[in-house]
Amino acid sequence: MAAPHVVLVGLMGVGKSSVGRALARELKRPFVDTDSVIESNEGRTIADIFAVDGESTFREIERRTLDSVLASSEPAVIATGGGVVETDECRETLLRLRRAGARVVWLAATIATMAERTGRSNNRPLLTGDRESTLERLLDRRRGFYEEVSDAKIDTDGKSVARIVREVMKAVSQTSAPAGGRRVRVALGERSYDVAVGAGAISQLSSMIPADAKRAVIVSQVGVPSIPEIDLPTHLVHIGDGEHSKTLATVEDLSRQFAQFGLTRNDLVIGVGGGLVTDVAGFAAASWHRGTRVVHVATTLLAMVDAAIGGKTGVNLPEGKNLVGAFWQPSGVICDTNWLATLPDRELRCGWGEVAKYHFLTGDDLLAMPTDERIARCVQIKADIVAQDEREGGRRALLNYGHTFGHAIETVTGHHFAHGEAVALGMICAAHLARLTGRIDDQRVDTHYRVLDAYGLQSRLPANLDHDALLVAMGRDKKATAGLVFILDGHNGLESVPGVDPARVLESLALAAGVR
Ligand SMILES: NC(=O)c1ccc[n+]([C@@H]2O[C@H](COP(=O)([O-])OP(=O)(O)OC[C@H]3O[C@@H](n4cnc5c(N)ncnc54)[C@H](O)[C@@H]3O)[C@@H](O)[C@H]2O)c1
Numbered sequence: 293m294a295a296p297h298v299v300l301v302g303l304m305g306v307g308k309s310s311v312g313r314a315l316a317r318e319l320k321r322p323f324v325d326t327d328s329v330i331e332s333n334e335g336r337t338i339a340d341i342f343a344v345d346g347e348s349t350f351r352e353i354e355r356r357t358l359d360s361v362l363a364s365s366e367p368a369v370i371a372t373g374g375g376v377v378e379t380d381e382c383r384e385t386l387l388r389l390r391r392a393g394a395r396v397v398w399l400a401a402t403i404a405t406m407a408e409r410t411g412r413s414n415n416r417p418l419l420t421g422d423r424e425s426t427l428e429r430l431l432d433r434r435r436g437f438y439e440e441v442s443d444a445k446i447d448t449d450g451k452s453v454a455r456i457v458r459e460v461m462k463a464v465s466q467t468s469a470p471a472g473g474r475r476v477r478v479a480l481g482e483r484s485y486d487v488a489v490g491a492g493a494i495s496q497l498s499s500m501i502p503a504d505a506k507r508a509v510i511v512s513q514v515g516v517p518s519i520p521e522i523d524l525p526t527h528l529v530h531i532g533d534g535e536h537s538k539t540l541a542t543v544e545d546l547s548r549q550f551a552q553f554g555l556t557r558n559d560l561v562i563g564v565g566g567g568l569v570t571d572v573a574g575f576a577a578a579s580w581h582r583g584t585r586v587v588h589v590a591t592t593l594l595a596m597v598d599a600a601i602g603g604k605t606g607v608n609l610p611e612g613k614n615l616v617g618a619f620w621q622p623s624g625v626i627c628d629t630n631w632l633a634t635l636p637d638r639e640l641r642c643g644w645g646e647v648a649k650y651h652f653l654t655g656d657d658l659l660a661m662p663t664d665e666r667i668a669r670c671v672q673i674k675a676d677i678v679a680q681d682e683r684e685g686g687r688r689a690l691l692n693y694g695h696t697f698g699h700a701i702e703t704v705t706g707h708h709f710a711h712g713e714a715v716a717l718g719m720i721c722a723a724h725l726a727r728l729t730g731r732i733d734d735q736r737v738d739t740h741y742r743v744l745d746a747y748g749l750q751s752r753l754p755a756n757l758d759h760d761a762l763l764v765a766m767g768r769d770k771k772a773t774a775g776l777v778f779i780l781d782g783h784n785g786l787e788s789v790p791g792v793d794p795a796r797v798l799e800s801l802a803l804a805a806g807v808r
Pocket of ligand 1: 513514515517533534535538565566567568569571591592593594595599600601603604605614631632634635639
């Protein structure tokens with residue numbers, strides 16, 4: 293396990309070394325400046341390494357140095373070189389370390405301040421030509437990277453070193469993972485954010501509230517536990533329960549309440565509830581003043597492992613579910629597993645239906661993990677998929693495993709099965725279809741049954757279902773753009789498979805309705 297280092301990142305001239313040294317004194321820890329370590333190991337200045345061996349050699353030395361500094365088991369304050377975030381491996385290392393408890397703080401300053409401060413040094417090989425425009429270019433390129441790897445950003449302009457140290461210490465204490473909990477990063481460049489997950493994670497809420505927000509509207513429902521008071525004036529709005537409340541009329545009503553409360557574009561919406569609340573609050577925030585920040589506090593299992601993460605927001609129309617919406621990433625998400633205690637059994641079961649799909653997305657043995665760890669792992673899997681494919685152009689579609697069959701089962705049974713229950717049955721149908729098309733063996737089909745049983749989910753399709761009607765419903769699926777499209781398991785994991793033979797689909801339905 294890596295030590296809980298405090299790592300400072302940021303462009304040259306923001307004060308990483310002076311702040312790092314003072315912070316280390318305050319925390320009674322060693323201070324390590326990776327640039328100084330490189331110079332002492334190499335026996336020459338950074339400017340010399342750049343001049344003789346070039347930037348790529350320097351970056352490789354820097355990567356090795358960072359690895360060895362971070363591997364130390366004694367917690368330290370570490371100041372990094374400004375360009376460390378440009379190396380994929382270094383960013384990966386920083387993100388991995390944060391998952392293990394280290395904290396990364398981004399020190400920032402205006403271009404003018406950085407230009408003024410760097411003017412005193414001649415060991416800045418990238419700072420050639422017009423200093424201000426070079427710094428601007430570097431910041432443009434690196435801003436998203438700093439955002440991605442850091443827990444907090446501190447502006448340093450006009451502040452004394454002592455004050456910056458105090459602010460870093462406050463940020464580090466606020467972003468520390470709750471006891472038994474953790475933070476998962478959704479890495480999306482400038483739109484990156486954290487998901488705090490675990491028992492007591494709600495204590496992390498204040499650290500997710502943007503410093504410049506002046507007021508917040510809390511969107512929730514009657515019966516959903518309330519959040520602790522926050523340090524801003526708030527206005528609480530309860531929206532209705534059930535899919536019939538997930539409408540444009542609800543968004544209009546919310547927006548009018550935003551207006552009456554004086555919510556500005558710099559303020560905050562906080563969605564507190566299940567997937568319905570986070571979808572509606574997220575969509576209202578996405579459209580309010582063309583985009584206002586939103587933090588989600590997920591209170592159902594389904595919202596924790598799925599709906600609140602990834603930025604899909606929207607509402608229903610009489611013509612269909614989730615037809616109007618937007619991608620709008622939150623600024624942070626809280627998944628406090630203590631709140632599952634009040635969740636009705638059926639809602640919990642529906643959440644497990646979505647958790648079950650994660651068993652087939654990676655090779656992890658989720659059943660072997662304690663519940664909170666399993667939920668955190670599902671959050672991590674979803675975060676990784678969203679980071680790779682924010683707009684569902686590819687891999688994100690795999691999160692729809694079991695959904696083509698599941699939606700048809702919901703429709704044809706008139707919603708006798710709730711979404712998560714239908715998805716679980718859908719995965720059994722998909723497993724049989726994959727077996728029939730030679731993609732998986734019997735043993736893998738058995739694994740599907742074993743996973744569903746472990747979550748107390750029904751795994752046998754009711755005998756009296758009309759299979760032809762299911763087939764027609766699947767043909768109407770909005771994803772059925774190339775004949776019948778299914779996400780199917782296989783030797784290489786889940787894949788999207790177009791043009792599936794309807795006869796095979798009917799066979800798999802018959803097998804799913806049989807005794808296993
Ligand atoms: N955006 C996405 O990526 C995404 C993904 C999956 C689902 N969804 C959407 O999520 C919605 C379903 O979400 P859901 O399953 O969370 O249902 P939900 O939000 O309707 O909540 C279910 C019920 O539980 C209550 N509840 C919530 N938290 C509670 C708590 N801690 N204790 C007691 N009661 C509580 C709610 O008031 C509600 O009555 C659907 O509208 C679906 O379209 C969105």
